[in-house]
Amino acid sequence: MTHPCLRCGACCATYLVAMYWSEAEALGIDPDLTEKLDPMRVSMRMDPADRGRCIALAGTVGTAAHCRIYPQRPGPCREVEASWEHGRASDQCDRARIRHGLPVLTPADWVPASALAVLAHPAAALTDAPAIAQWSEPVIQGPEGHG
Numbered sequence: 596m597t598h599p600c601l602r603c604g605a606c607c608a609t610y611l612v613a614m615y616w617s618e619a620e621a622l623g624i625d626p627d628l629t630e631k632l633d634p635m636r637v638s639m640r641m642d643p644a645d646r647g648r649c650i651a652l653a654g655t656v657g658t659a660a661h662c663r664i665y666p667q668r669p670g671p672c673r674e675v676e677a678s679w680e681h682g683r684a685s686d687q688c689d690r691a692r693i694r695h696g697l698p699v700l701t702p703a704d705w706v707p708a709s710a711l712a713v714l715a716h717p718a719a720a721l722t723d724a725p726a727i728a729q730w731s732e733p734v735i736q737g738p739e740g741h742g
């Protein structure tokens with residue numbers, strides 16, 4: 596399963612990311628990627644060709660997108676949750692995806708493809724039976740198995 600964010604990037608092309616200049620400095624963010632917002636804060640610079648898009652976003656929104664400074668990304672970026680990744684919807688994620696014409700994520704977006712195949716074809720689950728029995732063997736034997 597590819598992480599849904601790697602096929603998205605909508606939040607990075609929707610919200611202005613602001614932080615204290617000291618945070619940007621501590622994270623080592625290239626000053627060319629930020630601009631002064633007020634005496635205390637900077638924001639991630641917007642792509643001059645697309646004012647709603649963070650300049651650090653690479654790729655195409657909704658197809659394949661990633662943050663070019665991912666290890667250094669600011670705090671607000673780290674706080675955006677992808678809907679249902681942690682068992683709950685995320686308003687920021689949903690609004691960004693809707694703005695870019697993408698469907699909101701659902702719990703099904705986090706189910707591995709192999710599990711979906713089992714759900715679609717329940718008989719496939721039976722073919723996994725030997726592996727399950729092998730895994731549970733010590734439990735079945737109980738104390739007698741060691742006696």
Ligand code: SF4
Nearest residue numbers: 600603604606677688
């Ligand atoms: S909008 Fe949601 S799915 Fe898209 S990149 Fe942001 S958190 Fe991930």
Ligand code: SF4
Nearest residue numbers: 607649651652662672
């Ligand atoms: S810094 Fe990275 S994670 Fe944050 S908005 Fe820009 S592209 Fe997205």
